[in-house]
Amino acid sequence: MENHQQQNTRAQWGSRLGFILAAAGSAVGLGNLWKFPYITFENGGGAFVLVYLGAIVLVGAPIMIAEVLLGRKTQRGPVGAFRLLGRDRPGGVAWTGVGILGVVTGFVILSYYSVVAGWTLRYIVLALSGKLAPLAHDPAALQTFFGTFLSNPWQQTFFHLVFMGATVGVVFFGVGRGIERAARILMPVLFLILLALVFYVVWTPGFNQALTFIFRPNFSELTRGGVLEALGHSFFTLSLGMGAMLTYGSYMRKKTSIPRAAITVCVLDTLIAVMACIIMFSIIFSFDFEITKSSTILFTTLPVVFFKLPGGVVISALFYILVAFAALTSTISLLEVVASYAIDEFGWARRRATLIMGGSIALFGILNALSLGGVQRLSEINLIGRPSTAGVFGTLDYLASNWFLPVGGFLIALFVGWVLTKDENLQELETGHGRMKTFGIWRFLLRFAAPLAVGAIIVSVILGAEYQ
Ligand code: PHE
Numbered sequence: 001m002e003n004h005q006q007q008n009t010r011a012q013w014g015s016r017l018g019f020i021l022a023a024a025g026s027a028v029g030l031g032n033l034w035k036f037p038y039i040t041f042e043n044g045g046g047a048f049v050l051v052y053l054g055a056i057v058l059v060g061a062p063i064m065i066a067e068v069l070l071g072r073k074t075q076r077g078p079v080g081a082f083r084l085l086g087r088d089r090p091g092g093v094a095w096t097g098v099g100i101l102g103v104v105t106g107f108v109i110l111s112y113y114s115v116v117a118g119w120t121l122r123y124i125v126l127a128l129s130g131k132l133a134p135l136a137h138d139p140a141a142l143q144t145f146f147g148t149f150l151s152n153p154w155q156q157t158f159f160h161l162v163f164m165g166a167t168v169g170v171v172f173f174g175v176g177r178g179i180e181r182a183a184r185i186l187m188p189v190l191f192l193i194l195l196a197l198v199f200y201v202v203w204t205p206g207f208n209q210a211l212t213f214i215f216r217p218n219f220s221e222l223t224r225g226g227v228l229e230a231l232g233h234s235f236f237t238l239s240l241g242m243g244a245m246l247t248y249g250s251y252m253r254k255k256t257s258i259p260r261a262a263i264t265v266c267v268l269d270t271l272i273a274v275m276a277c278i279i280m281f282s283i284i285f286s287f288d289f290e291i292t293k294s295s296t297i298l299f300t301t302l303p304v305v306f307f308k309l310p311g312g313v314v315i316s317a318l319f320y321i322l323v324a325f326a327a328l329t330s331t332i333s334l335l336e337v338v339a340s341y342a343i344d345e346f347g348w349a350r351r352r353a354t355l356i357m358g359g360s361i362a363l364f365g366i367l368n369a370l371s372l373g374g375v376q377r378l379s380e381i382n383l384i385g386r387p388s389t390a391g392v393f394g395t396l397d398y399l400a401s402n403w404f405l406p407v408g409g410f411l412i413a414l415f416v417g418w419v420l421t422k423d424e425n426l427q428e429l430e431t432g433h434g435r436m437k438t439f440g441i442w443r444f445l446l447r448f449a450a451p452l453a454v455g456a457i458i459v460s461v462i463l464g465a466e467y468q
Pocket of ligand 1: 026027032236237239240242333334
């Protein structure tokens with residue numbers, strides 16, 4: 001099985017910013033806007049944020065550089081990249097398994113991520129039609145509304161399919177005309193909406209308290225589980241461990257500097273996660289709101305507070321549009337990994353690959369959509385046996401974020417750090433960059449810090465530590 005696509009015909013980003021926009025689009029998503037604020041809240045703020053920042057710098061950034069390096073060096077997706085480079089080295093073709101794991105992970109994550117992304121569409125409609133306001137004035141009614149929405153099989157399926165349709169619609173048009181163009185429009189809009197919201201919350205009474213909560217570390221709040229959660233989340237939020245960054249790197253020009261581009265993406269992703277926290281906590285602290293279930297802050301708490309502010313309709317509509325955009329540029333990258341696998345490995349035309357792979361993920365994803373209360377049998381399946389892993393959705397999310405991504409990232413770090421030679425790495429990283437003064441630091445982090453830290457996650461999950 002050789003690569004069907006000629007190397008010199010591989011698509012490339014149309015501009016220098018193409019990679020950065022698309023990769024930042026992939027990284028910034030529900031992980032930043034939905035998950036990070038609520039896990040920060042659960043873990044008591046400051047100290048958790050500090051560990052998370054440490055994980056991004058010491059583990060996330062080095063692995064991000066390694067992934068992009070693999071993609072650009074081989075001009076292939078994860079399966080092709082590992083097959084090509086693994087071939088004549090220790091481990092041989094077995095390395096191809098890392099690529100296959102990546103494609104499977106992309107399939108799995110997209111199948112449930114798109115369900116949550118669909119909720120944002122429901123909320124946009126709700127906000128714009130004026131129906132969110134009355135619900136938001138009655139928190140109990142909003143809770144009930146959200147619960148009923150989750151267990152409505154038709155609505156869950158409908159919004160999931162609409163979101164998948166939008167994702168397929170973009171990937172269908174390819175790297176430059178589809179993905180890059182979407183990112184070029186959506187990312188600046190997203191950043192502007194976020195900036196407008198930050199500017200708005202600066203004037204709210206809870207702003208100072210929010211800053212203190214986010215930035216003043218209180219180590220007595222930090223648990224072992226929290227440390228591991230911060231580390232695991234750094235993979236999810238940076239889209240690492242499954243070949244998304246590798247695939248986007250394979251479209252990168254040789255003139256672009258990999259370290260600079262990768263670090264820019266890490267910085268943007270972190271900045272946006274922190275901005276999301278500032279917005280949400282300022283609003284929450286302004287109203288002394290008691291949070292009962294933190295994982296639904298985005299859908300059951302925020303609307304209540306949005307409508308206590310002047311201009312609630314506009315703010316809430318803008319906010320959910322922002323979340324939907326962020327999610328879309330992430331789902332695009334998930335589908336691209338799976339679709340480009342079919343393009344590269346089976347020689348399918350892009351349109352066919354996008355429709356068939358996107359269609360299969362959409363169909364499979366219906367199981368997730370129905371497992372939130374809509375179909376009892378699907379909500380009851382619990383292979384892992386923890387309360388948070390109940391249902392098809394819970395099981396898949398647990399497997400993907402706690403196992404597949406960290407294991408994938410661990411193997412990528414081992415492969416680039418230990419199997420590829422120092423010279424090979426140096427050569428690829430200096431192409432488009434010039435002399436890389438930080439090469440030694442990068443290589444050290446990749447060979448030691450990253451595998452040790454990720455190894456710690458894996459071992460602790462095996463030992464059943466409180467890592468969800
Ligand atoms: N990084 C995305 C987010 O934070 C999720 C994602 C994970 C996207 C893995 C692609 C690959 O929402």
